[in-house]
Amino acid sequence: MGETVKYILDEAEMPTQWYNIVPDLPAPPPPPLHPGTHEPVGPEDLAPLFPMALILQEVSSDSYIDIPGEVLDVYRQWRPSPLYRARRLEKALDTPAKIYYKYEGTSPAGSHKPNTAVPQAFYNAQEGIKKMTTETGAGQWGSALAYATALFGIELEVWQVAASFEQKPYRKSMMEIWGATVHSSPSPLTAAGRAILEDDPNSPGSLGIAISEAVEVAAQTEDIRYALGSVLNHVLLHQTVIGEEALLQLEKAGDTPDVLIGCVGGGSNFAGLSFPFLREKMAGNMAPVVRAIEPAACPSMTRGVYTYDFGDTAGMTPLMKMHTLGHDFVPDPIHAGGLRYHGMSPLLSHIYELGLVEAVAIDQTECFEGALQFARTEGIVPAPEPSHAIAGAIREALACKETGEEKVILTAVCGHGHFDLAAYDRFLSGDIEDHEYPEGKVSEALSHLPSW
Amino acid sequence: MGETVKYILDEAEMPTQWYNIVPDLPAPPPPPLHPGTHEPVGPEDLAPLFPMALILQEVSSDSYIDIPGEVLDVYRQWRPSPLYRARRLEKALDTPAKIYYKYEGTSPAGSHKPNTAVPQAFYNAQEGIKKMTTETGAGQWGSALAYATALFGIELEVWQVAASFEQKPYRKSMMEIWGATVHSSPSPLTAAGRAILEDDPNSPGSLGIAISEAVEVAAQTEDIRYALGSVLNHVLLHQTVIGEEALLQLEKAGDTPDVLIGCVGGGSNFAGLSFPFLREKMAGNMAPVVRAIEPAACPSMTRGVYTYDFGDTAGMTPLMKMHTLGHDFVPDPIHAGGLRYHGMSPLLSHIYELGLVEAVAIDQTECFEGALQFARTEGIVPAPEPSHAIAGAIREALACKETGEEKVILTAVCGHGHFDLAAYDRFLSGDIEDHEYPEGKVSEALSHLPSW
Helix, strand or coil, X not given: CCCCEEECCCHHHCCCEEECCHHHCCCCCCCCECCCCCCECCHHHHCCCCCHHHHHHHCCCCCEEECCHHHHHHHCCCCCCCEEECHHHHHHHCCCCEEEEEECCCCXXXXXXXXXXXXXXXXXXXXXXXXXXXEECCCHHHHHHHHHHHHCCCEEEEEEEHHHHHHCHHHHHHHHHCCCEEEEECCCCCHHHHHHHHHCCCCCCCXXXXXXXXXXXXXXXXXXEECCCCCCHHHHHHHHHHHHHHHHHHHHHCCCXXXXXXXXXXXXXXXXXXXXXXXHHHCCCCCCEEEEEEECCCCXXXXXXXXXXXXXXXXXXXXXXXXXXXXXXXXXXXXCHHHCCCECCHHHHHHHHCCCCEEEEECHHHHHHHHHHHHHHHCCCECHHHHHHHHHHHHHHHHHHHHCCCCEEEEEECEECCCCHHHHHHHHCCCCCCCCCCHHHHHHHHCCCCCC | CCCCEEECCCHHHCCCEEECCHHHCCCCCCCCECCCCCCECCHHHHCCCCCHHHHHHHCCCCCEEECCHHHHHHXXXXXXXXXXXCHHHHHHHCCCCEEEEEECCCXXXXXXXXXXXXXXXHHHHHCCCCXXXXXXXXXHHHHHHHHHHHHCCCEEEEEEEHHHHHHCHHHHHHHHHCCCEEEEECCCCCHHHHHHHHHXXXXXXXXXXXXXXXXXXXXXXXXEEECCCCCCHHHHXXXXXXXXXXXXXXXXXXXXXCEEEEXXXXXXXXXXXXXHHHHHHHCCCCCCEEEEEEECCCCHHHHCEEEEEECCCCCCCCEEEEEECCCCCCCCCCCCHHHCCCCCCHHHHHHHHCCCCEEEEECHHHHHHHHHHHHHHHCCCECHHHHHHHHHHHHHHHHHHHHCCCCEEEEEECEECCCXXXXXXXXXXXXXXXXXXXXHHHHHHXXXXXXX
């Protein structure tokens, strides 16, 4: 029936610092390298792209970084976000496990992305930047940054993956409502885009291509900066507000997690949830299993190679050591557009190599089934991305049913699915299928890895 | 810049009673009449349609009605909802006025409708009902009731206005995600639907027609009940949690409202916000102007006749004394589908007649302009319905700029616009126009008023 168990925090309990996991790790992550010299890139190499405050966060060795008051002011619009106990789902699964979920869907953009979009816009504004560029796939990141730049008076140009630009026009409308200009990528506006279009005038685009375009424009123009919505250290850093709040909320619930389960695309939502718990794990205060769920169609952690690769298709970014399926690998179209990225955050890749987290790939039909069960019990319609986390949590809860273990499972629903109803529509009509692991395409892409 | 001013409440401060304004009014509202006998309808007349607990609320003379624990349990999923001070909008308008807004968009269905959908599903479940019917226009109400019935294990059949069924397929998906069955209305499934289809096989439908269909099915089947998302006393009653919370929150903000502004379709959101403040006004504790904003294309309060009319097109409901444009008036298609109803809540109509509230009609382009300015300053994309309230608040704030008055304005954003991006898209492309008041169509419809 109607039982809701919600753990809220006072505004006064909202985190005032972001947590930087790097200094706590037993070994430092390998540095990004300049593609020409193979030397570690320095802050000056990144200066054409990012404001200095973000570059310093990217390489910081401080464990905690103060959240500026102006950012807290905006965070307070929807933070602290609620933590729920999924009692109705537990009952439906008939599991002895306890399932908690942190919900980020109440932000104005409907996902966790504003947690980093807001500080990124703030630091750019603070350094006098009047215009930014970015890429977006399904549009979660583009709309979050459009929201944040609108608040801080910054102009925004977004390159949106052509397939999504055509198929999901409403996300574009959302970005435009907040004042952003949106281009279909590949576009004739950049050298990177023109090169792709010359090869294939009907290219559906990819996140890697869109990054190349947005980076190119920012790099070539003195007073334009670029923003990335995942992958980089400073992005993961900003998302740690999720985990810090969840830690406090679970404490109020009187529970300690046995298993943390999150979805991974570039890694920011997963890192945001898990890093504060990994701190406690490394300090010996708890011992949760920490599990990343990735889509079977784009399994960079479970099937990718751990090596230096580009973050974009055209090879304009520094080389980053990460789990990658090859920078020119174009994943099959699946509905969790936010998880369709060829690589994985270098920091999260490193932590995976250290054995602090594990990874599992799940097919999209299992994820949609889990999402539907979640919606009908918990009442929240999740986006396709967190449906991976939900499917992972359901697997764990059903395993507990077998063993009788009363495990405490913590997961994160990083966005609502109100923009993804066409995908649900197709699932309900039986028109969604699984994608086999694209062995051949990955081998081909991996044969193009940069030499270094 | 980023300044957010939010007033939250502890769960312990969430209202535990609904407020019934009827006993506090200087005169009782005229009763609904049986269309055949012209005698007041009694509880037994309504029993085929509603569970007895709701019928008793419909006619209650108690000032306060306890909210059942099971309902509070679900309310707590998103309540108490936040009250914001719109500082960034105030700055953009350069007004000395203070603008506060109560935000209901964080509910699982994205609007205020679950405030009544949840108790309606609960009382039906409590009386053993296994199946319910309802109508929906754009889909806000249908999806809210689908959410609520999913939680309480009740089957739901929804008749959705054909024009919306075709043009807004995603709302249908949302209802289906929560397990409801959705029919396009007029449908061949009912006598009312077949009669309309015989006249016009391509009828776009209307809310009045869809009500006829849902009522017909419930009335003819012993164990099926019907639910209405606005208009009736018990629906308005359930929505008073909005105003009770806002009253407390404004008190915490240290302010007393000079002007309350809400949008009206059937009246439930407006009543929910304003009734607790009207109680304080009638008690002499404050003296706010209370203003309803309706769409110029469907101005039942400002241009309708105050008389007995049917709530539906086919004439199956009791006769209700209300402001009406005629039960077979079909409003022009505007984007605020939730405000396209020929009548107005009888209780709110009565209160309007008593002079306790005033009404203004605003065209949709002014509403979209206000919504865009709101989105770009406050960061929240409102649904087209509350864009009417926002446009009204902006008018008032700009008037204050002229006079220099530091008025305290309270308004309500009763839902987010994430499902209405196609409408914004058309507005941004210059493809939205105002609709002249349809004098001829209304005269025609008013000539069909029932005799009584």
